[in-house]
Amino acid sequence: MRVKLDPLFEYRHCPNCGQNDFIVLFDSNMKQDDFQEGIESVYMLPGGKYGRHVKCRNCHLIYVNPIEKGSKINEDYSQRKSVDASIIRESRLRAAKSQVELIKRYKKGTNLLDIGCGEGFFLFNASRAGYVAKGIELSQDAAAYAKREFSLAIEARAFEERQFPENCFDIVTLWQVLEHLPYPLAILKEVHRILKPGGLLIVSTPDIEGIPARIFRRKWWNIRKLHINQFTTKTLTDILQNAGFKNVSPVSYKESISLLMLFIPMLRYLKIYEPLKALFHPSTISGKIMNKLVLPYPSRLDNCTMTSFK
Numbered sequence: 001m002r003v004k005l006d007p008l009f010e011y012r013h014c015p016n017c018g019q020n021d022f023i024v025l026f027d028s029n030m031k032q033d034d035f036q037e038g039i040e041s042v043y044m045l046p047g048g049k050y051g052r053h054v055k056c057r058n059c060h061l062i063y064v065n066p067i068e069k070g071s072k073i074n075e076d077y078s079q080r081k082s083v084d085a086s087i088i089r090e091s092r093l094r095a096a097k098s099q100v101e102l103i104k105r106y107k108k109g110t111n112l113l114d115i116g117c118g119e120g121f122f123l124f125n126a127s128r129a130g131y132v133a134k135g136i137e138l139s140q141d142a143a144a145y146a147k148r149e150f151s152l153a154i155e156a157r158a159f160e161e162r163q164f165p166e167n168c169f170d171i172v173t174l175w176q177v178l179e180h181l182p183y184p185l186a187i188l189k190e191v192h193r194i195l196k197p198g199g200l201l202i203v204s205t206p207d208i209e210g211i212p213a214r215i216f217r218r219k220w221w222n223i224r225k226l227h228i229n230q231f232t233t234k235t236l237t238d239i240l241q242n243a244g245f246k247n248v249s250p251v252s253y254k255e256s257i258s259l260l261m262l263f264i265p266m267l268r269y270l271k272i273y274e275p276l277k278a279l280f281h282p283s284t285i286s287g288k289i290m291n292k293l294v295l296p297y298p299s300r301l302d303n304c305t306m307t308s309f310k
């Protein structure tokens with residue numbers, strides 16, 4: 001169904017090149033009520049709700065147009081609850097270790113900022129590896145979890161409201177963040193400003209030309225309400241270069257998903273998660289077993305991950 005013109009929505013020019021010349025790839029499947037729901041908790045499940053996807057004729061970036069007003073999006077993220085944090089913890093910590101291995105390949109300094117750090121799984125591992133790691137996160141609940149569980153210094157606010165000094169970080173990371181941002185180019189330019197000369201930026205975002213995206217098409221798990229920019233290696237390279245970054249190149253690291261992370265969304269979808277939830281808690285034997293059963297895969301299978309430098 002077509003999204004109605006509404007003051008709650010915002011029509012965007014291309015978030016990369018700024019042109020307003022696009023073709024519609026597919027329409028939204030959302031009804032008015034779907035917009036009121038806030039952040040959906042289901043992840044990695046094919047067949048979700050999504051906005052109207054368009055493709056820029058000039059730079060070929062795929063983006064959602066219109067989107068909900070940026071202020072409403074930020075408000076929703078700030079209210080997001082960390083419902084499954086303790087259950088997905090082991091699996092996310094495992095993946096975070098290989099993210100840290102990736103940054104260690106580049107002999108940069110130790111002053112690191114993770115934007116959209118969520119529950120702090122990556123930051124925790126980065127701190128243990130010797131990085132002086134700061135995080136910024138919109139979700140109050142996720143930031144509270146990171147402080148409580150890992151004693152991390154997290155600022156619970158929007159990155160665009162926080163003016164860090166120029167040239168102050170050796171490394172900035174954006175793990176699965178860029179696809180959520182109404183104005184990704186403005187954020188990348190700000191990241192460029194706060195990085196030291198020669199500093200490293202790592203960005204990882206779903207790849208709409210990856211194998212799962214090609215198989216599942218509109219039912220791909222990353223076609224979902226909250227993902228409002230869809231990148232390819234080429235369009236991600238373009239936007240990074242537009243923001244001033246140099247030596248942009250794709251990399252891959254070892255991702256993994258535990259059986260738990262595959263099962264929970266399915267059970268939620270079937271509405272039988274709540275009665276069975278106790279079985280999955282990591283303190284139970286069944287929870288421990290499910291957490292140990294892990295499917296490793298190279299991140300490039302489903303994501304574009306790029307390194308670039310100021």
Ligand SMILES: [Zn+2]
Binds near residue numbers: 019
């Ligand atoms: Zn464009």
